Amino acid sequence: MTARTALITGITGQDGSYLAELLLEKGYRVHGIVRRASTFNTERIEHLYRDPHDPQARLFLHYGDLTDGTRMTGLLEQVQPDEVYHLAAQSHVRVSFDEPEFTGDTTGLGTIRLLEAIRRTGLPCRFYQASSSEMFGAAPPPQDESTPFHPRSPYGVAKVYAYWATRNYREAYGLYAVNGILFNHESPRRGPTFVTRKVAVAAARIKAGLQDVVHLGNLDARRDWGYAAEYVEAMWLMLQQDQPDDYVVATGTSHSVREFVDQCFAHVGLDWRDHVRFDERYLRPTEVDDLVGDASKAQQALGWRATVRAPELARLMVDAELDALCNGAAADRTAPPAVPAPAAR
Numbered sequence: 567m568t569a570r571t572a573l574i575t576g577i578t579g580q581d582g583s584y585l586a587e588l589l590l591e592k593g594y595r596v597h598g599i600v601r602r603a604s605t606f607n608t609e610r611i612e613h614l615y616r617d618p619h620d621p622q623a624r625l626f627l628h629y630g631d632l633t634d635g636t637r638m639t640g641l642l643e644q645v646q647p648d649e650v651y652h653l654a655a656q657s658h659v660r661v662s663f664d665e666p667e668f669t670g671d672t673t674g675l676g677t678i679r680l681l682e683a684i685r686r687t688g689l690p691c692r693f694y695q696a697s698s699s700e701m702f703g704a705a706p707p708p709q710d711e712s713t714p715f716h717p718r719s720p721y722g723v724a725k726v727y728a729y730w731a732t733r734n735y736r737e738a739y740g741l742y743a744v745n746g747i748l749f750n751h752e753s754p755r756r757g758p759t760f761v762t763r764k765v766a767v768a769a770a771r772i773k774a775g776l777q778d779v780v781h782l783g784n785l786d787a788r789r790d791w792g793y794a795a796e797y798v799e800a801m802w803l804m805l806q807q808d809q810p811d812d813y814v815v816a817t818g819t820s821h822s823v824r825e826f827v828d829q830c831f832a833h834v835g836l837d838w839r840d841h842v843r844f845d846e847r848y849l850r851p852t853e854v855d856d857l858v859g860d861a862s863k864a865q866q867a868l869g870w871r872a873t874v875r876a877p878e879l880a881r882l883m884v885d886a887e888l889d890a891l892c893n894g895a896a897a898d899r900t901a902p903p904a905v906p907a908p909a910a911r
């Protein structure tokens with residue numbers, strides 16, 4: 567059987583890197599879309615990369631941007647994917663209040679550009695949309711697939727648009743298109759301005775004597791935090807079913823930001839109260855107070871279940887930062903060579 571081909575938008579992000587690893591392990595040929603930046607932004611996937619002249623190479627990178635629908639169409643025609651995993655987005659909730667229009671353009675309209683490109687090219691590919699628990703926003707927990715959306719940020723609003731675009735293309739055109747409604751998932755590859763990674767980095771650096779305090783915002787918010795490496799498996803499973811459907815992916819447990827901070831600092835023998843300072847710039851105009859996902863449907867239909875919960879995640883993330891400080895490199899990655907820009911490949 568010929569290897570299946572996947573196209574991943576957002577391959578340079580946290581989830582994109584874990585998903586690329588998973589699909590390569592499964593024998594896929596993986597194509598990723600990378601946006602052009604003035605510096606390399608491929609750090610999370612460098613360990614997966616081989617020179618494309620190597621006959622064994624199965625990871626291929628292409629420049630592209632969600633704001634460029636023509637490019638999306640061209641890439642689909644070129645790559646002819648069996649599965650499209652749409653992970654790219656302006657994914658930071660706080661930033662979406664500062665850049666609401668840009669967030670709507672990339673996170674919202676970017677999705678319909680890609681769906682429309684699939685429709686126009688007529689490719690029989692399957693489509694995964696990275697939907698978010700932020701769509702539930704103010705809806706009280708537990709949240710499942712039938713919980714009404716009440717987004718609390720421009721990011722959440724854009725994700726609701728993308729969610730309905732995905733459902734609409736499924737209903738209108740018979741596209742195999744699914745929404746994975748994923749609750750927060752973290753890892754040592756998490757972007758450094760999300761709270762879990764920010765706190766894990768700070769706890770390790772404070773322990774090492776490299777800094778003294780970290781500034782945070784709202785410590786009362788509660789999140790259902792899982793482990794990203796496990797969540798990408800659920801994405802893949804959603805595209806292997808007979809019928810397209812939407813699924814919540816979560817651990818079913820929640821902790822406050824304060825509890826997560828305590829777990830990180832306690833792991834290195836410190837009291838967080840001595841090192842955490844409040845800064846209002848990290849507050850949001852409207853907050854999402856309490857998220858707890860009910861992933862029963864994913865467990866029953868996909869056989870997927872989270873095993874790593876917040877306390878273990880906190881230890882795992884702090885340990886990775888301590889390793890990185892000792893080794894002088896990101897602990898989660900093999901020592902990578904510099905990666906040339908996609909156009910040079």
Ligand code: NDP
Pocket residue numbers: 575576577578579580581582599600601603607630631632633652653654655656657658672696697698699747748749750751752757
């Ligand atoms: P990241 O922020 O780590 O990665 C986002 C990716 O999108 C990066 O590869 C980024 O490229 C790319 N990107 C951003 N803007 C554009 C653009 N205009 N054109 C092309 N690519 C772009 O996010 P995660 O990996 O954490 O999340 C993946 C997806 O899942 C996102 O859509 C997110 O909103 C969603 N999600 C995430 C959850 C989580 O807890 N992590 C939970 C629920 C949903 P670059 O590297 O150049 O910045």
Ligand code: GDR
Pocket residue numbers: 657658659660697698699700748749750751759760761762764781782783784785787788789823848849850853854
């Ligand atoms: P979230 O993640 O907004 O849930 O979105 P984030 O880690 O940014 O915030 C979680 C909670 O922590 C509070 N908080 C802080 N947050 C940040 N970033 N920095 C701080 O200093 C800080 N102090 C307190 C926040 O107010 C919030 O309540 C993530 C993203 O990955 C989205 O793309 C994804 O859709 C959702 O998770 C599910």
